[in-house]
Amino acid sequence: xxxEQLIGTIGKNGKRLKLRGCDLANFDFSGLDMTxxxxxxxxxxxxxFRGAILRGANLSFSNLTGADFTDADLYEAxxxxxxxxxxxxxxxxxxxxSFNFSGRSSYQPNxxxxxxxxxxILQKPGWGTLxxxxxxxxxxxxxxxxxxxxxLIATATDDCIADLYRFVIAQNIADGIATFLVTWGxxxxxxxxxxxxxxxxxxxxxxxxxxxxxxSTIVYYWLGREVLTELSKRPDYxxxxxxxxxxxxxxxxxxxxxxxxxxxxxxxxRKLSEQEFQLLNMEKLKTRxxxxxxxxKINPHFLYNALNSIASLVHEDPxxxxxxxxxxxxxxxxxxxxxxxxxxSLADELEMVRTYLKVEQVRFGNRLAFSVEVxxxxxIDLKLPQFLLQPIVENAIKHGIAKRADxxxxxxxxxxxxxxLHLCVHDNGPAFPxxxxxxxxxxxxxxxxxxxxxxxxxxxLQNWPLKQVLLSIKLAKLVHNDQSFSVSEVH
Numbered sequence: 001x002x003x004e005q006l007i008g009t010i011g012k013n014g015k016r017l018k019l020r021g022c023d024l025a026n027f028d029f030s031g032l033d034m035t036x037x038x039x040x041x042x043x044x045x046x047x048x049f050r051g052a053i054l055r056g057a058n059l060s061f062s063n064l065t066g067a068d069f070t071d072a073d074l075y076e077a078x079x080x081x082x083x084x085x086x087x088x089x090x091x092x093x094x095x096x097x098s099f100n101f102s103g104r105s106s107y108q109p110n111x112x113x114x115x116x117x118x119x120x121i122l123q124k125p126g127w128g129t130l131x132x133x134x135x136x137x138x139x140x141x142x143x144x145x146x147x148x149x150x151x152l153i154a155t156a157t158d159d160c161i162a163d164l165y166r167f168v169i170a171q172n173i174a175d176g177i178a179t180f181l182v183t184w185g186x187x188x189x190x191x192x193x194x195x196x197x198x199x200x201x202x203x204x205x206x207x208x209x210x211x212x213x214x215x216s217t218i219v220y221y222w223l224g225r226e227v228l229t230e231l232s233k234r235p236d237y238x239x240x241x242x243x244x245x246x247x248x249x250x251x252x253x254x255x256x257x258x259x260x261x262x263x264x265x266x267x268x269x270r271k272l273s274e275q276e277f278q279l280l281n282m283e284k285l286k287t288r289x290x291x292x293x294x295x296x297k298i299n300p301h302f303l304y305n306a307l308n309s310i311a312s313l314v315h316e317d318p319x320x321x322x323x324x325x326x327x328x329x330x331x332x333x334x335x336x337x338x339x340x341x342x343x344x345s346l347a348d349e350l351e352m353v354r355t356y357l358k359v360e361q362v363r364f365g366n367r368l369a370f371s372v373e374v375x376x377x378x379x380i381d382l383k384l385p386q387f388l389l390q391p392i393v394e395n396a397i398k399h400g401i402a403k404r405a406d407x408x409x410x411x412x413x414x415x416x417x418x419x420x421l422h423l424c425v426h427d428n429g430p431a432f433p434x435x436x437x438x439x440x441x442x443x444x445x446x447x448x449x450x451x452x453x454x455x456x457x458x459x460x461l462q463n464w465p466l467k468q469v470l471l472s473i474k475l476a477k478l479v480h481n482d483q484s485f486s487v488s489e490v491h
């Protein structure tokens with residue numbers, strides 16, 4: 001789709017664009033009005049959204065790696081479960097936007113400053129103290145007025161005067177309700193339609209004046225007309241009320257206070273939400289850094305052992321050394337071609353194990369036999385942490401097969417049992433010592449499983465009925481991690 005076609009599509013659909021699950025990488029959306037657009041589950045890597053209007057747009061579960069939102073309007077946009085790595089949000093309006101479980105942009109410090117909230121004002125000395133005193137006085141004065149008029153109604157001996165007080169109370173209650181409902185009802189529209197604060201307050205003031213005057217007229221003809229007509233006929237009746245339009249000032253003032261508080265309430269809610277997912281993202285990044293460190297240590301460890309094996313064959317059997325070198329090359333294409341991914345399919349991991357065992361089979365010759373079996377074909381599609389099995393097989397070679405004078409055997413078996421995925425590596429070498437804690441390879445596997453699955457995964461060293469290393473991972477947890485990492489790591 002070209003930019004011109006997209007502009008035409010926006011015009012036909014009244015700006016409600018729907019491009020779910022589309023490949024829009026590197027697309028130029030700059031300056032377009034895409035209010036309410038649905039771009040969820042799409043590939044938007046390096047897309048240009050500079051100056052675009054995305055109010056209320058849905059970009060959830062999308063790949064936003066390297067996207068540019070400079071000066072874009074993301075008011076109340078949905079960016080949940082999006083990777084925001086290398087995203088430029090400089091000058092973007094993110095008021096009311098939702099970023100739950102999303103990665104953080106490295107440009108976050110350049111976001112538009114948060115407006116000062118009522119909460120922060122009240123916490124500051126000086127002006128905060130003064131505003132708090134004024135608000136406290138108004139609230140107490142209003143509550144006292146309610147008590148005063150209620151008491152007059154209860155103790156009044158003149159029914160006409162009591163009706164007058166009822167009319168006054170009813171009118172003020174109706175005006176207060178109308179003031180809040182009008183402000184609350186117009187809040188979203190005012191924020192979306194007007195970016196300038198004074199325009200929002202001006203439009204709201206006009207709407208409140210019209211609403212309150214309408215409500216007051218209705219209440220007057222319903223409760224006050226007859227009472228005021230009757231009182232005006234009394235020679236001793238003295239009407240000392242202020243002109244009716246003076247009372248409207250209070251309604252307008254209260255409405256604008258409501259507007260300010262409601263807007264800042266949204267800002268405060270978003271601020272708390274951002275703090276929560278910042279902590280979540282920091283924890284996720286910490287986990288990833290630890291996993292990367294573990295993986296980085298495994299690769300040199302394996303390389304060292306493999307090169308020693310090749311070196312031992314160079315003079316004795318050059319053809320086997322060549323074969324082993326080609327197999328090693330295949331292994332490293334696998335390990336270096338993952339582009340930083342932490343997970344791989346079980347099928348890929350087993351292919352790596354087979355290649356590794358072929359490397360060692362070149363060195364050991366007839367002394368090594370092996371098998372790799374999966375009980376159910378559907379299990380090979382499961383996602384597992386990379387390099388989960390290879391270090392265990394490597395240990396089986398080093399501490400098991402290499403110590404046998406006769407033929408050795410390694411069997412890798414994958415099966416499901418009691419809701420768990422079991423990964424077994426069996427060898428017929430010497431039994432594990434009673435107090436064995438494992439070498440670096442085994443410890444790295446334990447650390448990796450602990451980081452990813454907590455108590456839902458375990459590593460067992462068994463000598464009976466077979467000598468084997470058994471990894472067990474709850475299938476539900478395995479699938480859960482597969483989904484959460486594939487979503488949150490759309491970088």
